[in-house]
Every structure is written in C-alpha cells, then in structure tokens.
Amino acid sequence: MFLLQYLLIALSVLGIISLFWQIRRGNMDWFSSIKWFVAWCAVLVVAIEPAIADWLANLFGTGRGADLLIYLSILFIFALIFKLFLKINQVERQISDLVSHLAQDKAHKKKD
C-alpha cells in the first residue's frame, strides 16, 4: 500500500464518523445522509482496492481511474455551485419578504 492510500482510508473513516455524528445531532436529512455515506464508502473502497477505479474507468470509457476521478470531481463541483445558487436565491427571497414587510409596516400617507 502507498502512503496516499493510508491517507484516503483515514480521511474516509473520519468522514463516516463525522457523518454519523451529524446524523445523531439531527443536522442532516435522510437523503443527504445516504448520499454522503455512499460517497465516503466509495472513497474507502477505492483507497483499499485502487484497481476498482481502473475497472470503473474502463467501464465508462475514460481509460484511467485518475481521469474518471477528475471528471467526477468536475461534475460534483458543478452540482455544488448550482446548489449554492439555489441557496443564494432562497436567501434573496427571504430578504425581499423582510424588506416588503418593513415597507408595509411603515407605509406613510400625507393627509389632504
């Protein structure tokens, strides 16, 4: 085993422990919990048996396991950016609601 494999195994184990901690504290919904559990397990399996990455790369037609990892990372970053856009949009809407309520509460009309 290479040093990188040990690092990845340690990282994924820490990730899974932290995930269970978050679930116990009620900070995660079930969909996110499953998604992150699957992701960390995938990292753990590939770290223990790197040949799986090459087998998957051949399956997807990308050639090398490292290339597949980069493509998946790009997809993951795009998804993350889109999620951030949605979050920003949601916050913007909340700001608009707040501004609207303040404006209505302080409505002013000059007497004739």
Added chain:
Amino acid sequence: MENASVFIVIPAYNEAAVIESVLQKLLAANYFNIVVVDDCSRDRTGEIVKNYPVFYLRHIINRGQGAALRTGTDFARQQGAQVIVHFDADGQMSVEDIARFVEHVNARRDVVLGSRFMAGSEVIQMPWHRKLLLTGAKVFNLVVLGVNYSDPQNGFRALSRQAAERLRWKNDRMAHNSEILRLIKTERLPYQEIPVKINYSEYSLKKGQSFKDVWKIIWDLFINKF
C-alpha cells in the same frame, strides 16, 4: 365600481424627474388610492412622493421591480382593494387607459393585460431595437413557457382582488412579467388583453429593458423554478 376600491400600484426607482407629473395626472383623474413603492431610490423620489396624498412605501434595500410590485399589491389587498392596477412611474403609460382596465375587471375578467401590438393600440416613438426585443420576448414566452400573449413584456395590467391573491410571483426583478403570464395559465384565471397607448420618451427608453437583460431574465426564470 367606484374609484375608491381601485388601487394604482407604482414601483419607482430613481424617478424624481417624472414621478410628480404621473401623480398629478392620476390625482386629476380621481384616482385617490395610489401606492408608490420606492425601491430604495437614491434621488429625490421619496421626498417628492411624500408631498402628495398617496401611500408611500419604501424598500430599505433595492429589490427590483417585481418585488416592488409584490409589496404594493399585498399592501393594496390589505387596504381592501377590489381592483389593482400596475402602472409605471416613467410616464409612458396613459392614465386615460386605466378606466378601460377597470371596466374589464368588473366584467369578470380576473386579469387584464395591456398590449402594444393589438389593433387599436397607439405606440408613439417605439424604436426598432425595442420592437425587435419585444418580438424576441414573445417568441421566447411562446416556445419556452408555452404562453401566447401579444405583448408579454407589458407591465400595464389590472388584477381583481382574487387574482392578486392567487398570483404569487417569485421573481424580484424583470422576469416577473413572464412569470405572471405563466401563473395566469396555471391558475386558470380568465384574462383579457386590451390595446393601450404607450408614449416612449428618451427618459423611459433609458429606464426600460435592454438586450443585456435578456440572459438575466432567462436565468431568473430558470433558477426560480427550483
């Protein structure tokens, strides 16, 4: 229906140059329920509006025309409005047209939409690039949103009280026009398009939509679907 239950909602952002004449015309036409939503103007708009017997609401942060219209519409509903008319602050819309909007709402049309492209409409000084932009918007609304109106980007509209309660648009900025049209369809509200008189000026053209707003509108419509 008396003008007492008709509310005119005017979103305003840096309109100090024209807002006074718009308010004077509306008051002279006996519309006394005017709601001006100042969208955080940096000029004297608020100062001018406060001198007139109209409702003055101020957004403490600029939120866009769609948000200002939502604020004004919600406020008008709370005040007991039966008909809510959306009217621009830039002086290009005609006060004389409002009576026809109200008539149509009273004739059980929940939504009445102004059109610059119907027979009987009068459009003064519309430049070719604006016409091109509006034609593109019409095609986009038809193909992408599936709504077929003769003038989808026209902000001159009247809503019955029921329609104002049911049309809950999310878009804060310019995409609210298209979203309202889509909501009219999904809410199955009876609507009517009527010809209007629009008088473009150098001032109103500067304030209106341009080609660079197109991508922003498309993006806003997309992101607000989620």
